[in-house]
Amino acid sequence: MTLGLYPGCSLKGSSREYTESVLAVAQACGIELVEIEDWNCCGATAAHNLNKELSLALPARILSLAEKQGMKEVVVPCAACYSRLTVTNHELAVHPELKQTITKGNGLDYKGSVEILNIIQMLDKYITPNLEGRIVKPFEHKVACYYGCLLVRPHEILKFDREEDPQSMDELMLKAGATPIDWAFKTECCGAGLSVSRTSSVGRLSGEILKDAADRGAEAVIVACPMCQSNLDMRREAINSYLGEKIDIPVLYVTQVLGLALGIDRKTLGLQRHFVAVNI
Amino acid sequence: MSAETIHSVIAGLAGEVMEHTGVEASHCYQCGKCSAGCPLSEEMEYPPSYVMRMLQTSDPVLEDKILRSFTIWVCLTCEMCYSRCPMSIDIPKMMDFLREKSLKEGKANHRAKHIIAFHKSFLDSIRITGRLYEIGLLVDYKSRTFKVMQDMSLAPKMFVRGKLNIFPEMIKGRAGVSSIFSKSNKKSK
Amino acid sequence: MSKIGVFVCHCGENISATVDCAKVAETAAGYDGVVYSIDYKYMCSDPGQSLIKSAIIEKGLTGVVVASCSPRMHEPTFRKACAEAGLNPYMCEMANLREHCSWVHEKGDATTEKAIDLVRILVEKVKKNHSLNAIKVPVTKTALVIGGGIAGIQASLDIANSGHKVILIERDPSIGGHMSQLSETFPTLDCSQCILTPRMVEVAQHENITLYTYAELESLEGFVGNFKAKIRRKSKSLDEKICTGCGQCTTKCPVKKIPSEFNEGLGKRTAIYVPFPQAVPNKPVIDRVNCTYYIKGKCKVCEIVCPTKAIRFDQEDTIVEAEVGAIVVATGFTVKQPDFFPEYGFGKYPDVITGLQFERLASASGPTLGEIRRPSDGKVPEKIVFIACAGSRDPAKGIPYCSKICCMYIAKHAMLYQHKVHGGKSYVFYMDIRAGGKMYEEFVRRAIEDDGVNYIRGRVSRIYEKNGKLIVKGADTLLGAMPVDIDADMVVLATAGIANEGSEELAQKLHTSYDSYHFFSEAHPKLKPVETNTAGIFLAGACQSPKDIPESVAMASGAAVKVACLFSQDELTREPLIAVVNRQAAPVFSSCVGCFLCVSACPYQAIEKEEIKNRTGEVIKTIAKVNPGLCQGCGTCVAFCRTKSIDIQGYTHEEMYSEVMALLNEY
Amino acid sequence: MADFEPKIVAFVCNWCTYAGADLTGTSRIKYATNVRIIRFPCTGRIDYMLLLKAFDEGADGIIVSGCHPNDCHYTSGNFHARRRWIMFRELCDFVGIDINRVLFSWVSAAEGSKWADVVNTTVTRIRELGPYTEYQKVAKHPIREVTNG
């Protein structure tokens, strides 16, 4: 089984451990992920903040490369990239004139045949059905699944899970042997888009999220987005100083948890790269 | 009435918003649910529903205030407002348009300069290399904002954890990417 | 050979000021078949009418054209006059010289010419007219009322008190509907049960009312005055005639944990149960879905303890057939339920409840005996939040309309809370306060001014639970959309009022229309609010759209009067302006080819298929047949029929063609 | 063609437009004298063969008017009328009738002044188009086959 992979910039840089764990889990389950050759950055928040056309053209280049390289399904582990690519796919599909300017206008060629999977969709479709008997080290901890904003919204376009109180990640964690807690901040925004430029907002937004998870006894926060991870992990000092207390629950990727449960070693999964030590 | 005849009737900025995004300000009935749920509304001088109301007035003074507001830059397009709006008003899409317009008309709020600088540095990084080069981004951003100390404590820690690449990754199709940039920049001028 | 009389009216000067009436009369006198033509000052006056009557008698007129005002004004007057003189009333037509001519044109030749044309058109039409007789249909003087809420109860009592028989069917084990669940009622705060129960008892005891509870309409055939209804009486698993309502069985039934529908899930009931103490009839039913005997074949405790041996485990549903002349639909409404408000955690947090659940908490007969205690732990809430328009006025959730009653019951709930919980704090998040009604606005103001209820204008975005509190995130749009967070102990959602389950199916059984929200449609939003488009079927109460008790009752009495009007006649007379399919001599029988396009066109399902048989009973042809009881005379079928086999009396092809010809061809 | 006085036939429904025209009268709003009204129970009853007949007999223009959508006295008659109107247009195209000579409109019982407007607009339009003689040329034979087939 071979699937396309769009890692995106974060997975190549600050979120290296996400890539490592995605690849490790896929490999353990006999799935080969092939990176789109010569992919470019999707432009993320910056592009659509400043320039609408750019925000569609950059992802369009990626989609057209994938199509050219014969990929039917492309896995996009980063929620922000997933959102940009899916929105672009949708916009191009419903506005033929727009598609014309964006693709032809930029010397691209895209028929619209590529299907995009976020990490949970990929796991649900290709990995969890074959988990029977493979969970060797159940992750027996209370976890708070954090979906963030970009994985489930806007529902009209993404059509993934429910917008309010989504469940897909929780179900996945159950399968990995964890106990997902019911909490209130599953889809609240962590402020990642302002992470560098307005750290004060991040302290407040991410602080509320971590505090609720901690208050309800979560031993780890589980994410599926490098932006969420780096915000909640790397900026923990700033968050703690905003909250005026020390919260030390680690922030793990879904794939890291699944990897641990499958018995993959911690190093392969990149646990040593976290800012907040993973002591569970 | 066809969409065409509708927006020719709507005056001013609201009409422009309608034309470019399909968002119809007149559909907002000021319930305030967007402002209630917006994670950033307390940092905005005009919460989202307030912006909608300002648009509805077609008052040039208020329209100018929107374009000069901090609000439009603080919005993270988290889509919370849109997902809960009873009238399905796509505020984030509208915010994208307002930001773009504000920037083009040189009305961007001075408090937003770090945010804009960050976005610009980010895009520059992609324009040149095709991918985001995080160290480059930070250096560039700092040179734009003179926020030299901010985040400097993070960099070494990231480096130790193998989270920073010292050299940028250059893609082969760089020329294609920068042509995308120059084309869309021209269009948006 | 036609003998037509033309009577041209001056209307004082209203017509004669611009139209040369004498010339009109003179010209008409020259038309073929016109034997009498005259102009006169006031045609509708007594002398004017006498003029017509004597002309009919003296000249033996076969048709009359009165050229005066709009037929919408005086057609009945002149047709009656003709009838009095022995001429079939449908042989009288009116040319509209006033509204359509003299009043809209200046004096001049063109105006007089137009008047002449208008007269000529109708002279030619009258020549083709046929004598018609009013249609008479017999009336079965029994009404069927569907639904035993306050609306159905009121309609049944009013009809029964006017001396007619009523069959009232109610789906649930008891009548009473939503009103029986309410605590106190706005705007007077009188106890709902106290004012309702006497009426429920009256229904049960009224000699003209047959009450079938636990029953539903199975099917309906026929038309106004002559419906045939089949009613399914679901098995109650006991013999009601023997049961004394002693309650032994309900006390002893071991299955005790079924959420009580009456208490909106806040209390429990047994498998054999009476929904509430004041139920009418006060006899239990066995809920077979939850009864151990029906599930596992064992138990029968109720049978053992029953002193009168009333339990009948093998009782089956029965079908009752009834002939009725009119129907009142009063099936009410329901409120939107869980999972519709994921952002409010409804269904997830036990202390986020509906308004109807709050009614049960506030009711003296409710699960908390009228104390406001939250469902999760029984604590008295110190802070309570009410959310208006929960689901209503929310196109994104598919309900754009306003549910109308909730603004008022929220004010009532907040007031009841403030009366019952001293020192408690109540907040209402609202978009608009809709309190149009007698003493309604005053009632809301009282909640705000005297009871200190805190109204905040803004919609709530989200509710989540934190440390045993419900965090309500709203905004105050009157303060620049400033976010407002309240840590409440309990939240009450004024959930949208929606059409009752099964209303669509019921409407289809009745052949009446329903709107896009599945509420029953009235015939005209202003002038026929209790009628439906189907003659003989009327609406009462919240089945037409959410409404409060006074409105439901008024509507019910209105529907009852409509039924009584119908029943005041032994036969129904209807204007004969209806469609007919032509009949011809054998072997053709009719030019109808049986394509039944007309059947699909008719908005009233008035066209049936008729089989024509020869003497040996063999079907030789199937043709269309109009049911005169159902046809409303719209003529849609006529335009659809390609063989011109169906025609509408009073507007026949022949008549309409002759009008067109006359109009365009002067003599 | 200034002194040409067109003959216009109006096919209207009893419940809305006929009553609306009555209101024009009671409000004493003046309009051109060229129109003659023929009353039908409902626009749904109006059979387009009658319209052709009117042209055949020398009408220069036709107005068809009834209740607004959803206001039909008979629930849906006017919807049928509208649907048939589309067919009628096609038929007109086919046989070469100038569709500008037929005006389809909704006038409610309360729209007295609208009725006057409808009449005046139609009269002006038909005056510009001139007398209708082409129909007699194209007509007579083919139409009946077309409509019955």
Ligand SMILES: Cc1cc2nc3c(=O)[nH]c(=O)nc-3n(C[C@H](O)[C@H](O)[C@H](O)COP(=O)(O)OP(=O)(O)OC[C@H]3O[C@@H](n4cnc5c(N)ncnc54)[C@H](O)[C@@H]3O)c2cc1C
């Ligand atoms: C929370 C709340 C508070 C309220 N408070 C007030 C108040 O204070 N004052 C006030 O004036 N109004 C109040 N109302 C409104 C009031 O409840 C309604 O006006 C009233 O109940 C409408 O009566 P109804 O008979 O039309 O409908 P319902 O009460 O709904 O009765 C309909 C009946 O028909 C039966 N039925 C349904 N379908 C069928 C079927 N197919 N066959 C046979 N039977 C069927 C049902 O079982 C039910 O018994 C309140 C409503 C709510 C939700």
Ligand SMILES: Cc1cc2nc3c(=O)[nH]c(=O)nc-3n(C[C@H](O)[C@H](O)[C@H](O)COP(=O)(O)OP(=O)(O)OC[C@H]3O[C@@H](n4cnc5c(N)ncnc54)[C@H](O)[C@@H]3O)c2cc1C
């Ligand atoms: C500006 C305005 C706009 C409106 N628009 C709408 C609308 O769009 N839609 C809608 O549904 N409703 C509308 N309404 C409401 C509507 O007018 C009323 O609902 C309706 O007229 C009430 O009818 P009625 O017969 O009860 O009272 P009225 O219309 O007031 O009739 C009462 C009659 O009784 C006569 N009368 C009074 N006293 C005596 C006496 N002592 N003896 C004998 N006769 C007497 C009066 O002369 C009068 O003819 C509107 C009202 C207003 C003011």
Ligand code: SF4
């Ligand atoms: S939620 Fe929608 S309707 Fe309500 S105020 Fe915001 S934009 Fe307007």
Ligand code: SF4
């Ligand atoms: S998209 Fe922007 S305005 Fe809307 S909720 Fe998110 S931050 Fe607020």
Ligand code: SF4
């Ligand atoms: S019949 Fe009509 S037109 Fe003649 S006087 Fe009476 S009201 Fe006037």
Ligand code: SF4
């Ligand atoms: S015990 Fe028997 S008589 Fe008593 S209520 Fe039950 S069924 Fe009726």
Ligand code: SF4
């Ligand atoms: S047989 Fe059924 S209804 Fe009777 S007591 Fe047992 S469980 Fe209850």
Ligand code: SF4
């Ligand atoms: S009655 Fe009030 S609370 Fe209910 S839907 Fe209408 S405005 Fe909202």
Ligand code: SF4
């Ligand atoms: S009456 Fe006309 S439309 Fe109806 S079935 Fe007969 S031929 Fe067909």
Ligand code: SF4
């Ligand atoms: S006239 Fe109208 S109601 Fe009567 S049969 Fe024809 S279509 Fe049906």
